[in-house]
Amino acid sequence: MAGKDIFDIAVIGAGPAGLVAGAACAISGLRTVVIGPPSNPLDRRTSALFGGSVELLKKLDIWARLQAQSEPITGIRIVDGSKNLLRAPEVLFEAREAGFEAFGYNIPNVPLTEALEAVCQASTTRLPVAVSRIDIGAENVTLTYGDDATVTARLVVAADGRRSAARTAAGIDVASWTYPQSAIVATFHHQRDHHGISTELHRPVGPLTVVPGPGKTSNLVWIEEPEEAKRLLALDDSAFEHELGQALKGLLGSISCLTPRQAFPLSGQSARILAKNRVVVAGEAAHVIPPIGAQGLNLSCRDAATLAEIAGEAKTRGEDIGSDAALSRYDSARKADIGTRIFAIDLLNRSLLSSHIPGVNLARGLGLFALASSSTLRTQVMREGILPAASRPALMSGGEM
DSSP states (O other), rough: OOOTTEEEEEEOOSSSSHHHHHHHHTTTTOOOEEEOOOOOTOOOOOEEEEHHHHHHHHHTOOOHHHHHHOOOEEEEEEEEESOOOOOOOEEEGGGGTTTOSEEEEEEEEEHHHHHHHHHHHHHEEESSOOEEEEESSSSEEEEETTTTEEEEEEEEEEEEEEOOOOHHHTTTTEEEEEEEEEEEHHHHHHHHOTTTEEEEEETEEEEEEEOOSSSSSEEEEEEEEEHHHHHHHHHHHHHHOOOOOOOOHTTTEEOOOOEEEEEEEEEEEEESSSETEEEEGGGGGGGOOOSSOOHHHHHHHHHHHHHHHHHHHHHHHTOOOSSSSHHHHHHHHHHHHHHHHHHHHHHHHHHTTTTTSSSHHHHHHHHHHHHOOOOOHHHHHHHHHOOOOOOOGGGSSSSSO
């Protein structure tokens, strides 16, 4: 691959965020190369993708092969899991109330990544190697890989994770923070049907969320204080299943067939600017948020669709897609959406941690009471969650689900 062979877009990183960015750019008429080692084929996690993200998968022509392996999320239940005498009412958001068949789908990461890989293999130049050097010039960026082989592009997409080397090369700083919590993730079978409803128990130490999977399975995100998470992780499967059943208060009946558990500390990170020096940041290079509300990969899909739209339009007009003007448009288009989501999730998590303070608990309870009482307010919240007003790229718009 000679340096004179200049691509429009070079995506660094081949996780779901990088692959979806490469695929979106390619179908927008941008000559694209995606560089990075393949993702972990043993990844047991799932991703809850909402309507706009599913619409993007449809436009990439891979939704048909994924739908059969995915579970529709038709409802989201929020339950006050505190032990307060005055508890907030339970709130159930139903997709049909807002005119949707489903809010989205819970999709296993492995088939999702495989489908995105197949698209990139067909529509981009796919190099399954690591980038060893990044040289940013006035008119393009040269990336070195392997035995001093290079590719050159007008614009680089940094999708190489929270410790992004491409972001560092561009001189983009980040704000980082931590939470006094850890998250335990696993998949389990249960006795009762979940009916397509994702349940969030809002507890003083953080949410416990179960997301519906195929059949009578669900995916768990259990947030606890680090020492308690460590204790739960050390339990044998039978003891853990018992404690999970107790925490869920029998909601799904008896628990069994637990997959290996993983735990990780909660943290957050946000790029201070989203584009600089012919580099735009996407995925976790741009935003890291706790696994609350299933926002991470949905944000990454909006990064990808927005970038593809802005860069595609710039190329059509004959502009330099890596110019300061084009980079500024991407930064402006994504900043409000990312900032709003980070703020909302941080506020929710910290409000739970501060729920022992009467005023905080009262305010949260009044908010849930308003949602429980008003179908109009619930509908507004649901529609904003499916495709937020701050970010509605064309590749994510289309038929209602």
